[in-house]
Amino acid sequence: MILSEIADNLSLEIKTEGVDLGREVTGGYVSDLISDVIGNAHEGFIWVTFQVHLNIVAAASLKNLAGIILVRNRIPDEETLKRASEEKIPIMVTPLPAFEVVGRLYDLGLRCQ
């Protein structure tokens, strides 16, 4: 499944410009702890979180994640969005809480293990 299909399916609002939405998503991860994501998420995963600290971009970039979904309409600051655009990390926003987002991604066939 590619990122743009997921974005359409969940009506995600794309917050970053010039990012690759044609990328294949290989799995999903949900966590608000940056160290946990660095330790356990895998390349190509989509990351669901309420965390907006600037370090989310560095973590996603380090692990070569496919993108970040921010839940509950969480708004990252300008600096985070700018860095995400530079690092080509798609950031998408939804009003849904994490449990609902994960449920829908799971329905679409994404897994973590």
Place this chain on the structure above:
Amino acid sequence: MISNTEGTFFLTGKDFVNAGKASSRLKKVLENLGLPPGIIRRASIAAFEAEMNTSIYAVAGIMHYYITPETIRVEIKDMGPGIEDIALALTEGYSTAPDYIREMGFGSGMGLPNIKKNTDSLTITSAVGEGTTLDFVINLTGTSEGAEHDTERNC
């Protein structure tokens, strides 16, 4: 009829095993008074967020509660760095918490907004380098469970 009840808890900074204990005890007090669950939940959440802030940012503090038939009033006063810009601190998402606090499950910048959401009045006074005092009130009359504060609905 609720009789006037008051009490004080001492709060210690950076003691993360016990942080939250005072709010837990306050919750017990409110339960013993037989207040409605929605009111108890709102007061406990507000007290807990304030107590966590004292624990994270300050050296020590005091929580004082005063309950009458009309209101629950809680004052949390700390000795700590103080807040320079209170309006900014009240903004959703604003946080100066360090990395290790974020890894402990705090520092999302939702604490003060949550206190505001759950209380009928909130006053914050602060002096940089001295400390911060939060004073909040929850009304027990009029709105029975606090309609516009229904924590179950307005997130």
Place this chain on the structure above:
Amino acid sequence: MTLHEITSMLGAVLLSGTDDLDIIVEQAYCADLMSDVLYCSVSNSLLITHLTNAQVIRTAHIADLKAVVFCEDKKPDAVTINLAEKKGIPLLLTGLSMFDACGLLYEKGLRGCLILKTNDLEY
């Protein structure tokens, strides 16, 4: 959904808190930031988290949550378990990732704490 059903779906073990697995949880909330839980979760719901410190139990107690699920076989220490015991909060431990645990529970019909703001998505 009962705790009993949740336990068997997640292949979880019960660490503390109750003999009564017929307790019903109405909704679920998945998060590692406790102020987010306190802001948005509703009473009687299930918390699913990575964190295992005492603050998780305090948060569950303050917000009237029904039970807590720890993921990825991250077992809380004795202090946390004792506190949960004292507060009567059932703790479950599963080897599943938080993503798969939430996905499975969703698939079986559990839903996230409701957002009822008019401009939000319906669900």
